[in-house]
Amino acid sequence: MTLVPVTYKGGIYQHDIVIDLIEDLGGYIVQKHVLAQEVVLQCFVPKDDIELIREISRPIFGEVTDSPLVGTEIAIVSMSLEIHHLPHPSCDIAEYARRIGAKTNMVSLARGPGKRITGLNDEERDVINEHDIAVYLMGNFEACIEHKMPILLRGIEVPVVVCGGPDKETLVRIIDPPVEGYVGGVGRFMRRTKEADQLDKLDEIIAEITRVLEKKREDLAKDPLSVSPARLMNLIRERVPAILEVTSPTPLTVQMAGLRVKLPYDTFAPELRRMEIEDGITLGDIAEVVPSRMRDYIIVRVLPFSETNIVI
Amino acid sequence: MLAVEYFEVECPEPVGAEYYKQITNDVLLDHNLLKVIDKLHVYIDPKVPVFIAVGILKPITTVVRVGDIANINPQEGKMTLVITDETYLAAMLRVFWERFGKDRVEQPDRFTVILYNVTEPASEIENLVIGHPGESLNKDLIYAFRCVAPEGFRLRSERFEPGKFSFVASENTLVEGIDELVKAKFALMGETP
Known part of the structure; x- marks a missing residue:
């Protein structure tokens, strides 16, 4: 399944239908902005399902556009x-x-x-x-x-x-x-x-x-990542509740081959490394968790398949 | 650029000269300084590196009076001034305080000043001089040219005289013969420093 970066723009009314749809299709929402009556979702969606999302969001006046820079x-x-x-x-x-x-x-x-x-x-x-x-x-x-x-x-x-x-x-x-x-x-x-x-x-x-x-x-793409950074973002959001307390606009910043986690390194790095992703595979197995030079944030660098022999 | 009689930017790199002409124009326009400049010659050589701006200024004879920034409404025992331009408001208040005393000057809100028990006629208040725009001109020009000059050029030598100025900036120590260069740039405008 190829995920492509898109932006969804639409009214706030019933926008949760679109969010559910994207998540059900196996896509990820990288960022959600609610501006007065408007919602802007920056997300990764399966390439084949873009038309379906367009179809479903048409009655609620949603608009799906290509955004090649989402997730960078x-x-x-x-x-x-x-x-x-x-x-x-x-x-x-x-x-x-x-x-x-x-x-x-x-x-x-x-x-x-x-x-x-x-x-x-x-x-x-x-x-x-x-x-x-x-x-x-x-x-x-x-x-x-x-x-x-x-x-x-x-x-x-x-x-x-x-x-x-x-x-x-x-x-x-x-x-x-x-x-x-x-x-x-x-x-x-x-x-x-x-x-x-x-x-x-x-x-x-x-x-x-x-x-x-x-x-x-x-x-x-020649040497795929062991896990998609967008997926990792969702997992961290679920398993590390402290991230929900961070007031920064993007507490988890998705990069092309990693993630910036805006939590203090000393406190949260061991917890992140121990975090299980699937079938006993932990984040420490498939990614490097290193301190960022920006404040005391954490950088998660996802390792490629050739180094870990794992793709999840 | 209609108000400026002569405006040239000289640079060994023609593309750079074009950009710097635009930058100079934008900055002087933003700082409202184009109307006081009569002639301007800018010379930049990034290889030396040096930035020179020489110019001739128009004489500024105007002064700002109370009537220029406020509408006066005389009433029984008091005079209400409605401010239209805040630029000289602080200077105006200072003049009023000195002349009438703080107890007779009141500013209930941002755009209103009330004078109590003033015996002078409204026309006299209107004619009170509150500011001389020429006084801060040199300071404004230096600030503007600091914005125009490339940022790394932090060693400066400025000369501001009535009616003319020169501004030299460089990243390195200014060489001794720089005055000759300034003189040559003045000569291009048909002037002497």
Whole structure:
């Protein structure tokens, strides 16, 4: 059964029918937002059953759309949190990616700005590596990007998409070592992205992120994970009641090959490792439970089939 | 950009120059500073690296009076002022306190000020000067150019004189010959520093 990420949007009236249906079909709800009279569900559903969900949600005016970024955690790497980069373009891009289902975290570098002084410390590197993909928002000058990128890419293991002022061809030429994705014409700017051409640029960034993530998904499919992170999320929600007390918007953040659990590591890591998934197989058998560099959260990295010989 | 007579951004990278022209325009527009600038030349070289902004300012002779920000309604024994623009409200209150004393000035809500037992006619109150926009201009310009300049350029040298200014910023120590460069940029606008 192939699960595909979709977003369901509809009225609050009878939306539990859709939730039940998705769960009965073997899908998972990653996030549920209730905004006044509207419900937005970000979920994984079986590919063959999308039409059925559309059919059933039609009388209650629900709408099902593809959201390739659901179930991914994206690091938007901003050079600093100064007015030079915020709220435009960093927040605009982060918010746009969030709108179509991604969970974005903004990572701001302590020594991001400048050319000679630029640097990446170990904490920043580790935080970026905890995500599925990193989107670097660079400035407008070729000379700076060329000089800075090798330093800012040191130790980064996740796929990277670079956005910068020069055009795409120039970015491809100057960035060494090469990265997975490039978007030209999006450097530093000091105005809100609301015109059609600016929104097209944001769409271009999303398309590039999606392309890179699709490739990562294909690579993961070659050696499937021992358990789907979305399933793991549901299990943790059932078996670790403390997660229900967490006030963060996404106490369990689904990633492509793991999960961020927003509970203190020291207290809950042993409990998570002991948690039984099925037939005596515990989470510790099929995943690594490691401390996150972000606060004292827990990162669960699901191991592939080739390492565990188990798929559940 | 109609109000500015001369506006150029010079940079060895043409694409970068275009972006920085847009950024400069947006920032100055946001800070309401375009109307005070007559000529502006920005030079950026990311390779050195250096950022130079030189400009000629329009003379600011206007002052803000009570009548500009409030409507006065004289009544028996008191005068009610309805505030239309809060920017100079604090400055206006300070003038009133000094002139009439705090016991005769009351502000029941955000947009209303009442003066009690004022003998002066309403026209005189209307003409009271409460602010000089030119006073904070240099501070505003420095802040605006700090936003325009690339963020890593933290070593700065600013020179603000009546009618003209220069703003130099770099990531490295400013070289000695920088004044010559500033002079050359002024010359491009047909001016002298």
